[in-house]
Amino acid sequence: MQFLKANLLYIIAIIPFELVFSMYFISFRLLLLFKLFKLSNVVEKYFNNFHRFLENTKLDKILGWIVFTVIIFTFSLYVMDPSLNLFDSLWFVVVTLTTVGYGDVTPNTFVAKVISLFLLVMGIFVFSTLSGAISSYFTDKILNIDSDTEEGVNLLNQKIDMMDVELKVIKNELALSREEN
Incomplete structure (x- = not known):
């Protein structure tokens, strides 16, 4: 129970x-x-x-380029710096590409350091392109809403003008009917 x-x-x-x-x-x-x-x-x-x-936004192409960049730089660092394993290379590339830069994994050879310099510059371009594409989409959306609103106001003004004409016709007919009565 x-x-x-x-x-x-x-x-x-x-x-x-x-x-x-x-x-x-x-x-x-x-x-x-x-x-x-x-x-x-x-x-x-x-x-x-x-x-x-x-x-x-062409975001799919941008993300494709980001994945391609991560893969290329990960394998190039893995090959050029024997002290980095594959995961450490991937970790370093993602942290550097996103411009976070923790500093826990660093390249040790001269060639790997040169590759990481290119990666730094690439990270700035990649994420500025990414943020620019997203902000451009929302800006276009806002501007499109404004143009839609402007078109709606113009349409309403046209309807008001047509109603004014119809109102004048109705007033004239009403005045004629009053005279006849």
């Missing part, structure tokens, strides 16, 4: 209600199906927006 009291919630959770009360749970299944379709629309909209973001 104590076990049942202590674990009542778990016991209720394991009961297959859809099998026991199947005719009552059909409506709940339809609601779940509706939620699934609604969720799929949200996911599709999200991925469409994400795909449009990638197309506009």
Whole structure:
């Protein structure tokens, strides 16, 4: 009895209600199906927006170049500096490329130091390009919203002008009908 009291919630959770009360749970299944379709629309909209973001910023190409740069510099440091293992080379490249520079792993040979100098310059260019692409996307989006707003205001002004003309026609017809009465 104590076990049942202590674990009542778990016991209720394991009961297959859809099998026991199947005719009552059909409506709940339809609601779940509706939620699934609604969720799929949200996911599709999200991925469409994400795909449009990638197309506009060329972020997929930038990320491809970043991965390519990491691989090339990792293997070149691994080959040129025997004191670094593959993980240390990868760690050094990522830390240097992101311009964090912890300093826990450093190249020891002259050639590896020259490679790391190129990596430093590459890191500045890569992340400035990355941040520039993202900020450019959002700036374009803001400017596009402003142009959409401006177009909407122009459209509203045209409709107001048309309504003014219609109002004048209605006033004239009303004045004529008053004269006739």
